[in-house]
């Protein structure tokens with residue numbers, strides 16, 4: 001029998017384009033419906049994938065109606081953050097697998113509910129952290145895991161974006177819909193990559209967050225202590241003029257630096273104590289890349305283990321919400 005995965009989209013905004021592009025080359029994936037309160041957005045996306053636009057059949061203003069009426073195997077959740085939890089739980093309850101955009105949810109208790117529901121229903125939840133599937137990020141994590149940096153002392157993770165002005169007067173700056181600001185949104189990726197690559201248990205968080213005049217946090221400094229002694233700094237700057245991102249992993253045997261997709265490896269200099277020898281890691285030296293959508297279909301079809309599970313998203317939301325508490329209280333917050 002031909003294997004296929006029928007997918008319904010919950011949310012048809014900007015990021016739907018990324019997922020549809022990825023799914024175009026996944027031959028088992030069939031997109032069957034779109035739900036978005038902005039029905040025109042749903043219609044537009046349906047047209048893009050060559051679906052006949054029929055209200056109540058392929059396009060819906062109400063996502064629950066789509067779940068009621070359309071035969072499908074899985075959903076792709078691309079809505080504002082604070083509705084993710086309800087949509088994930090309802091989809092799992094109906095026996096659907098879930099690919100959800102980040103942040104999976106916005107509170108620790110919501111994350112625990114998702115983990116419990118996924119276990120109970122036996123359905124898959126993949127969180128769409130695309131960096132986990134990109135070669136440079138996979139390369140760095142692999143080197144850390146193999147011990148090639150020696151003891152990992154410090155990680156510096158940084159992202160900047162023109163987020164404050166770009167998202168002004170949208171749901172992203174309405175805490176009721178977003179659950180937070182730049183750290184909760186784009187910052188979720190770099191918190192996730194930091195936790196995923198260090199892999200030790202995060203045990204405490206310090207933070208200073210600034211709203212910079214906005215209704216949500218915009219410019220943030222977060223410190224994470226890990227059980228193995230590694231320290232990490234997460235810096236998210238939402239009031240920048242453009243997007244840029246970099247990471248530095250400092251170990252006893254070397255330094256790995258990732259800057260705008262390029263990886264540099266600093267190794268101890270054979271003669272000089274204070275210097276490193278730097279080389280650029282070529283793409284051919286890195287593991288192959290993929291994307292969350294292809295991976296999701298593979299997991300649903302039983303061809304891959306889930307590499308971005310809800311248990312890891314729980315760690316991200318634990319750190320993020322601890323940062324909110326730490327900043328508000330002016331105190332270090334231990335993690336349970």
Ligand SMILES: NC(=O)c1ccc[n+]([C@@H]2O[C@H](COP(=O)([O-])OP(=O)(O)OC[C@H]3O[C@@H](n4cnc5c(N)ncnc54)[C@H](O)[C@@H]3O)[C@@H](O)[C@H]2O)c1
Nearest residue numbers: 010011012013014015036037038041078079080083101102
């Ligand atoms: N992985 C990434 O790099 C990345 C990039 C951008 C966005 N995202 C994530 O994708 C999600 C959507 O972001 P976006 O950029 O597409 O936002 P967007 O504002 O472009 O689109 C959001 C869409 O959701 C719809 N919507 C509102 N309430 C809804 C509801 N209750 N149910 C279903 N749809 C609803 C809106 O009408 C809109 O069309 C967010 O979780 C965001 O963080 C991830």
